Amino acid sequence: MKTIASPSFRPLYDQIKILITQSLIAGEWRPGDAIPSEMELASRFQVSQGTVRKAIDALAGENILVRRQGKGTFVASHAQERTTTRFLRVAPDSAVTEYPASELLSVERARAPDETLRLLELRAGSTVYIIRRLLKYHGSPAILDEIHLPCALFKGLEEDALRNHKGSMYGFLESQYGVTMIRAEEHIKAVAADEFSAARLGVAPLTPLLRVDRVAFTYGDRPVEWRRGLCVTTECSYINEVS
């Protein structure tokens, strides 16, 4: 394991990181599971514990793995509490931060729009499930979501299963389809509410709304979800830390 070529040099810990990621993609360890101990991985990959450590550190920094001292290292899961809200950056301005209630509006199957095709790197003619739902904070509508999921990846997604699931959408996709979201890119604009959205959100048409477009990625940076959220921001804000 010492062969390191000078041009296009790749550190050992980086190669280990890739190997671990491949095991995650292959489903060798599932969300919530403990992965083997650092010593075990070191002996499996024939490197020192320190090198495995550095690879795991990187993955933990990306919230793909979670370290727990004295217990082990675990595959991050959307089922765990405190992780369910990981991608939700819109929160009420009031101090009380309660997880929003979700109301499923519709599920349909359709040809993917061009933009979805492009962003999710799908073949022309691919179909997607289009899910519409409403999130409410303290009983009042806050976010109207439209979610596009490739049918090929989420075969047989059913309205009933979705409706009966408790918890976040990503928790559902993880437990039902083994697809775990690890990262997302968002583009945000301010738009005027159209008739349909205004009615759903309980505001006047033309009310300014936050429009949050998102592409979410799973292991190996594969894009697997497109989503557009329309948010009423009179009593909520999109919160972000920049450094």
Next chain:
Amino acid sequence: MKTIASPSFRPLYDQIKILITQSLIAGEWRPGDAIPSEMELASRFQVSQGTVRKAIDALAGENILVRRQGKGTFVASHAQERTTTRFLRVAPDSAVTEYPASELLSVERARAPDETLRLLELRAGSTVYIIRRLLKYHGSPAILDEIHLPCALFKGLEEDALRNHKGSMYGFLESQYGVTMIRAEEHIKAVAADEFSAARLGVAPLTPLLRVDRVAFTYGDRPVEWRRGLCVTTECSYINEVS
């Protein structure tokens, strides 16, 4: 340096990190400067190179220091290219990403509003400079900023100096006052343009705008700037990565 008490245990590298931060606060090394080599710091603090390394790694991860292999470790500066745009998350949707032109509208001195007092942790009655400016992408107005800076910290801030400065606001504050921003918290809402803002931004009143409220922090997490930006998002987006 080996005395470690069990309750409220603090790793050595964390203590080293604090010592380095204190040197930054004291101005021992200025933005753009190289800090001493890892070996030098290790001998100064009487710890191993590895421990210094871990402290520097953490600070580099926070974009407070910048490592350059073969050259040394440097204090991050807003004067460096590629760093000037660090806090600017609003960019044109067109591929061409050119730094926006800034037009200074006004500079005045006034009692700080209550919200600014609270967020910047100022004593009641403190005064702030209130700066208004307009950022333009490709010649068309995109962002209308209102910036509050404590007078106590930025003594004698002059309109002329500000107008003559080339480059970003944070580059100006760093070079003129030795205050370097390292982090910011933003709260974003969608609002309707008022008469004044609409006129400045060249849009119709009631046009939906992105309102980005920001508190910026310097070394030691001290809040030193409040800012509100109103953005036209017809051809721009606020871009964010979440993980």
Next chain:
DNA sequence: GAGTGGTCTAGACCACCCC
């Protein structure tokens, strides 16, 4: 070639968790 950061190793010991 000298100096810097970057990688990798091996070993000792500590803090935490659970049996």
Next chain:
DNA sequence: GGGTGGTCTAGACCACTCT
């Protein structure tokens, strides 16, 4: 007590930059 991750050390060697 035994396993896990977390810290700290010392030393060897590699990659990069400048002179």
